[in-house]
Amino acid sequence: MRAVDLILKKRHGLELSTEEIRFLIRGFTAGDIPDYQMAAWAMAVCFRGMSDRETADLTMAMAESGEMADLSGIHGIKVDKHSTGGVGDKTTLVIGPLVASAGVPVAKMSGRGLGHTGGTIDKLESIAGFRTELSPDDFIRQVNETGIAVIGQTGNITPADKKLYALRDVTGTVESIPLIASSVMSKKIAAGADAIVLDVKVGSGAFMKTEEDAIRLARAMVDIGTRVGRETVAVISSMDQPLGYAVGNALEVAEAIATLKGEGPEDLTELCLSLGARMVVLGGKASGVAEARRMLEEALSGGAAFAKFRAFVAAQGGDPAVADDPSRLPKAASVAEAAAERGGRVLAIDAEKVGLAAMLLGAGRETKESAIDPGAGVVLRKKVGDAVSPGETVAELHIGAGREGRAAEAVQLLREAFRIGEPGSEGDAAGKPLIVAVVDKNGVTR
Numbered sequence: 308m309r310a311v312d313l314i315l316k317k318r319h320g321l322e323l324s325t326e327e328i329r330f331l332i333r334g335f336t337a338g339d340i341p342d343y344q345m346a347a348w349a350m351a352v353c354f355r356g357m358s359d360r361e362t363a364d365l366t367m368a369m370a371e372s373g374e375m376a377d378l379s380g381i382h383g384i385k386v387d388k389h390s391t392g393g394v395g396d397k398t399t400l401v402i403g404p405l406v407a408s409a410g411v412p413v414a415k416m417s418g419r420g421l422g423h424t425g426g427t428i429d430k431l432e433s434i435a436g437f438r439t440e441l442s443p444d445d446f447i448r449q450v451n452e453t454g455i456a457v458i459g460q461t462g463n464i465t466p467a468d469k470k471l472y473a474l475r476d477v478t479g480t481v482e483s484i485p486l487i488a489s490s491v492m493s494k495k496i497a498a499g500a501d502a503i504v505l506d507v508k509v510g511s512g513a514f515m516k517t518e519e520d521a522i523r524l525a526r527a528m529v530d531i532g533t534r535v536g537r538e539t540v541a542v543i544s545s546m547d548q549p550l551g552y553a554v555g556n557a558l559e560v561a562e563a564i565a566t567l568k569g570e571g572p573e574d575l576t577e578l579c580l581s582l583g584a585r586m587v588v589l590g591g592k593a594s595g596v597a598e599a600r601r602m603l604e605e606a607l608s609g610g611a612a613f614a615k616f617r618a619f620v621a622a623q624g625g626d627p628a629v630a631d632d633p634s635r636l637p638k639a640a641s642v643a644e645a646a647a648e649r650g651g652r653v654l655a656i657d658a659e660k661v662g663l664a665a666m667l668l669g670a671g672r673e674t675k676e677s678a679i680d681p682g683a684g685v686v687l688r689k690k691v692g693d694a695v696s697p698g699e700t701v702a703e704l705h706i707g708a709g710r711e712g713r714a715a716e717a718v719q720l721l722r723e724a725f726r727i728g729e730p731g732s733e734g735d736a737a738g739k740p741l742i743v744a745v746v747d748k749n750g751v752t753r
Contacts (some may be wrong), residue, residue: 310334310344317351325364332368336467342474349471349480357485362527363534365485369493372467376416376499380447383412386586387500389491391515391524393508394658394665395549399427399457400563401571401579402586404616407454408606409583409599411590414450415457416464416498423662424671425556425679428459433557433637433681437625453622454615465493484520488527495537502538502589504582505529509743510547512658518543518743525746533748540585541746544578547736548656548691551575555670555684555705561633567613574690574741580604581742637682639668639705643714645721650697651728653689655736660724661685661702664717669707680707685721692737701725 308330313323323331331348334340357365378385386406390396403413417427428439439459441449449456468490475481495503505528508514509521525541532539551572553562565571566579584599593599606612613630621627629635665671669680686703689695702721706714726734745752 310340310348314344314348314351317348317355320355322358322361328361328364329368332365332372332467335470336372345471346474346478346480349475349478349483349486352485353480353483356483359527359530359534362485362489363531366489366492366496366531367535369465369467369471369489370496373463373465373497374461375497376461376464377443378414378447378499381412381414381450383410384501384590385412385414385499386502386504386590387415387495387498388504388506388582388586389495390506391491391508391513393546393550394423394512394662395551395554395559396508397430397551397553397559397563398506398575398579398582400430400560401566401575401612402583403455403457404567404619405579405603405606405612406583406586406590407619408611408615409587409590409602410454410592411587412450413455413457414446414499415455416460417457418460420671423659423666424554424559424684427457429679429681430556430559431457431623431625433560434620434625434629435635437620438623441623449622453618455619456623457619460494460498465497468493484524484527487524488531492528492531496535500537503532503540504585504589505539505541506578506582507541507543508546509543510545510658511655512549512662513546522744522746522751525744526751529746529748538589539747540589542582542585543743543746544581545739545741545743546658547739549658549661549687550578552687552690553684554661554665554686555668556679556681557636557638558682558684558686558705560629561636564613564616564630564633567607567616569607576607577741637680639680639682639684640708641706641711643704643706643718644700645702645704645718646698647689647695647701647725647727648697648722649727650695650699652730652737653691653693653695653701653725654728654730654732655726655734656687656691657724657726660720661687664702664704664720664724667710667713667717667720668704669710680710683707683710685717689725695725695727
């Protein structure tokens with residue numbers, strides 16, 4: 308078997324066998340198949356696509372290329388959640404304790420961020436003392452005792468995906484639904500999930516810009532999960548503006564705490580309830596979404612979700628007093644404001660520009676080596692649909708140490724991010740639903 312023959316086979320639109328796909332992934336991971344051949348194969352996939360069976364085979368080959376987490380020591384059904392990414396997306400911080408308070412074990416491996424803001428691990432590390440590395444035994448013990456543990460991804464989870472993703476990033480082969488779907492699902496499967504809930508973002512601030520593309524990606528991932536024996540549900544949610552008001556690590560932790568107290572932004576609360584309810588159903592703790600949602604609403608209003616967050620932080624060495632007093636979280640060196648240049652109503656907010664502004668202020672990484680300032684970021688003062696007067700503050704800048712020179716650039720980005728005009732104008736995002744559709748093995752529900 309030769310890699311060049313498999314490249315030609317895919318170039319001609321033919322299906323690769325299970326063994327042929329395994330040969331490619333094993334050879335590429337071991338270094339026997341060079342980057343230029345794998346890049347050619349990835350480009351052939353971009354143009355020719357893959358069948359559902361091929362995509363599932365690719366997923367499992369990548370999942371099995373490194374360590375497979377053994378979570379059999381954890382009691383109950385382990386349900387994982389994954390988001391395709393979005394600005395201000397702190398859902399894991401809320402959903403983890405919320406779902407755990409309903410009796411579903413949350414054993415989660417999360418990553419760091421490269422780009423606008425930090426990943427879940429960076430956000431948790433803004434809490435003093437919080438440990439994101441646990442031994443496998445301690446990880447399992449904590450989930451069984453506390454109901455939840457969140458750690459950084461181990462070094463040898465899906466090495467094939469790491470190599471292929473880096474290659475796709477520099478060869479123009481990122482935008483392939485089979486390659487995206489297999490990348491996401493291989494990590495979830497390798498991390499030991501019994502069932503998976505996906506949050507697929509769509510809109511101006513998301514990778515998938517159209518509802519049609521988001522549904523195609525969701526269908527592909529649900530099909531993979533079904534084929535490999537992991538019940539999978541995808542919720543397609545809007546990213547036509549940042550989620551919540553806070554963008555930045557400590558700022559997002561504070562907003563997550565408020566949400567767990569039942570005092571969070573409406574859009575963040577709604578998305579967490581929608582995703583969390585499906586996790587509770589897959590975890591076997593409710594017979595349907597409506598029942599699961601009621602359980603989670605009670606956990607928010609009755610304080611069980613907040614208490615679970617406090618216990619989770621304490622279990623991983625963090626300062627539990629942060630839950631009671633979020634002012635103990637790190638703060639930016641200085642604060643400034645971005646004001647509206649005209650009056651009207653907020654028609655849309657370009658989430659990507661808000662994210663870039665937060666990064667300039669120190670909330671994210673421009674390169675892998677960049678240091679994150681946990682107190683830096685942006686807090687929106689207006690959302691889509693809100694009325695704005697000329698000169699009124701639309702966003703608050705939390706400027707990291709040494710980033711004062713980037714503040715003017717960040718202010719300009721934020722002013723550009725807010726599109727202000729008359730209601731009913733073209734591109735008015737007010738009134739658009741937060742939950743666009745739900746995809747499961749039975750099809751699409753809108």
